[in-house]
Amino acid sequence: MEAKEQGLLIVLSGPSGVGKGTVCAALRKRDVPFTYSISVTTRPPREGEVDGVNYFFKTKEEFENMIKRDEFLEWARYVNHYYGTPRRYVEEQLNAGRDVLLEIEVQGALQVKKKFPQGIFIFLVPPSLKELEQRIVSRGTESRDVIHNRMVVAREELEMMKHYDYVVVNDKVELACDRIEAIILAEHCKRERMMKHYITALKEAE
């Protein structure tokens, strides 16, 4: 019997417009061995979409029953349709030793954190925070209003950041991907994870 290491649930989130989708698409191209989470939705399939590949398509009633049975890591209603992340699919992948990447809005990420605190929560930030800093450094070259407005936004982002394990600046998509890959590799090297693995192996040998 092999002491199979559990996969990691990696939750990538951040303020809207930060470029989560673009970063995820770039990660996909790199052939990083993730599984991508598949959402459940009540919206009808579009042409070419396949059930169990693009989405799990469900009726409104089925979806609401899943909510009642607590089968979602998170769910939300946009316009007239439900969208959710099915806990079972994610857990099956993790148990098979696969890392699962979940790209999601901030509110959804907070829901996931409540139900799955052992996930790795990455907050993608726009370079604006870094830029803000540079503007502060070179004070006087910008109006006080511009700096003030940026500071308000920066404070909101800081507020959200609190709930995450890592903060990745999306200055360049490829650099952001490097950082995310590094985080995942480093997480697999965490002592607690490695020890658990070896202890299991040793016990099985006894």
Next chain:
Amino acid sequence: MEAKEQGLLIVLSGPSGVGKGTVCAALRKRDVPFTYSISVTTRPPREGEVDGVNYFFKTKEEFENMIKRDEFLEWARYVNHYYGTPRRYVEEQLNAGRDVLLEIEVQGALQVKKKFPQGIFIFLVPPSLKELEQRIVSRGTESRDVIHNRMVVAREELEMMKHYDYVVVNDKVELACDRIEAIILAEHCKRERMMKHYITALKEAE
């Protein structure tokens, strides 16, 4: 004023013979932007060795005074000479925003951890633990004695591992280097570190 990020002290340790020196040499070749810690020693300089580059050379009396003044992150006596890691040099580098890599025996690493718990402690393990696991999986192909002896060693390594943040398997030097680089990059993305940085920047702007 720029909110300069503090460097990280990265302590690479592991059982003797695991290949710490080889991994460090390979990291140096990669041009990773580390500073390497420079040790203080009482042994006389060898030909070509430069004070402040290879070592800080001190007399026995000077070294013992440094011990008294608690100026070492760790020190030890081998044969007739003292060797130690000067706290001041390391802190100067960290304050200048440089990461410092310290390659050191297990006993020294434990001393550093007491004096500098905010360091990143990486334990390099031989692939033997992984190999052990594979042997256990394919049980019957090896004698019970061989497995037993390896398990004793594995248990000792597990015992040491407890004090570290990360465990890196040195199966292939280049893979071990990839993991170490990933750990350092990921540590720079840690939320607490990033938030501290931004909070400082925001405060300076007020």
